[in-house]
Amino acid sequence: MQKKIPLWTKIVYGSGDFGYSMTNSIIAAYFLLFLTDVVGMSPAVAGIAILIGRTWDYINDPLIGNISDRTKSRWGRRRPFLLFGAVPFAITFAMLWYKPAFTDQTALAIYFALAYVLYDAAQTFVFMPYFALTPDLTDDYDERTSLTSYRMVYNIIGGLVAFTLPLMFVKSFSPGNANRVFSMGILFGILSAIPLFFIFLKTREKKVETEYKKPNIISSIKIALKNRPFVLGAVVYLATWTSMNVVQTVLLYYVKYVLERESMSDILMGLIFITAIIALPLWNWVSKKLDKRKAYAIGISFWAVAQLLLMSLNAGSSSIWIMTLCVIAGIGVSAAHVLPWAMIPDAIEYGELNTGERHEGVFYSLVTLMAKVASSIAIPLTAFVLEITDYIPNSSTQPQSALDGIRVLVGPIPAVLLIIGIIFALRYPLERKEFNVILDKLKEKRASEKGSIK
Secondary structure, three states, X not given: OOOOOOHHHHHHHHOHXXXXXXXXXXXXXXXXXXXXXXXXXXXXXXXXHHHHHHHOHHHHHHHHHHHHXXXXXXXXXOHHHHHHHHHHHHHHHHHOOOOOOOOOHHHHHHHHHHHHHHHHHHHHHHHHHHHHOHHHHOOOHHHHHHHHHHHHHHHHHHHHHHHHHHHHHHOOOOHHHHHHHHHHHHHXXXXXXXXXXXXXXXXXXXXXXXXXXXXXXXXXXXXXHOOHHHHHXXXXXXXXXXXXXXXXXXXXXXXHHHOOOHHHHHHHHHHHHHHHHHHHHHHHHHHHHOOHHHHHHHHHHHHHHHHHHHOOOOOOOOHXXXXXXXXXXXXXXXXXXXXXXXXXXXXXXXXXXXXXXXOHHHHHHHHHHHHHHHHHHHHHHHHHHHHHOOOOOOOOOOOHHHHHHHHHHHOHHHHHHHHHHHHXXXXXXXXXXXXXXXXXXXXXXXXXXXXXXX
């Protein structure tokens, strides 16, 4: 397999993460706010509906991963999912933003739970195979970080778009703007699906030289859980993205009610994501100079400190200081986007060396499952805290208890999760030297097996 990936391949393949990031960020930032302040659901009921919808993914992700590993077609194992799943993905995303005519809380919970189940199934159908393409493109330690960096440029741009353009389009998340919210869902669903067709048309899966045994889903999951680098990398990913989801979900509440600067929301979000894009080459460079785990520890430390400092701000805080903290947070957010993803592919070769089998689909399905678990923790947690601290939906002011709850969600909770991620990252065993030794052993093993077949 070639070590250097052509620039065009990186650009086209990376574009798929735009839609994944944009839809997930829109949901993380606005969905709970939409349910409470537009639809009129209580935070507790809204949280339950989201939790039910997310729980389906605990089965859905590994199932699709195993199916894609076993798929054979003239287009390869992964690309058919992109072709046939793009349109359902766009439609189900739009369904999330439709305000039903009925107002009964139970009926609303059922509708949005079902809509979420359908959306998550469609999203998994396209993006799990998309992510599983990564190990097929290169087996080089640093090229994988580079490839992930290109993906994360699109990922962060998707996040930037999600935190700015929907606000401009909708104006305000209030009952009177329900039709604008639904139109936003249709528009961004379409924009998210378009890159998937380009990836299908412009990328090609490499022919697999060695035929690997395809065990059933239970066996594949057991193999993944015995892979120590994968388990550690998955925990790092889960801690990082649970923190990310908590911050994304509570940030607009924080800006609107704690800082009382709702009109600056798009500026503050833009600062975070633009800084994250600019910092991507920095983490690629740091990873090459050190290794992925040390680079992660350094970058995430920036973010944890920024979140703790944000807790101390209030409506009287300097706008310059607020924006400075957003820049510091953006540096850490950049590391969070690149480095956890860059660790996962290396565990696949580790597993192949020890078991003689490759399970890219199941491995990546478990990683995307971690993202769903993170969301299923973060959004209901935010809803629960808002409920017990007496948050008042669509109110111009909030009681002190609600403001304190929002501060806890934006400060110590993300910081603790990020520290957990650092602890597990430092235990990750595959530095560059160890990984290259694994590659050399694999090449010898493959050559030996090929020679014995002849």
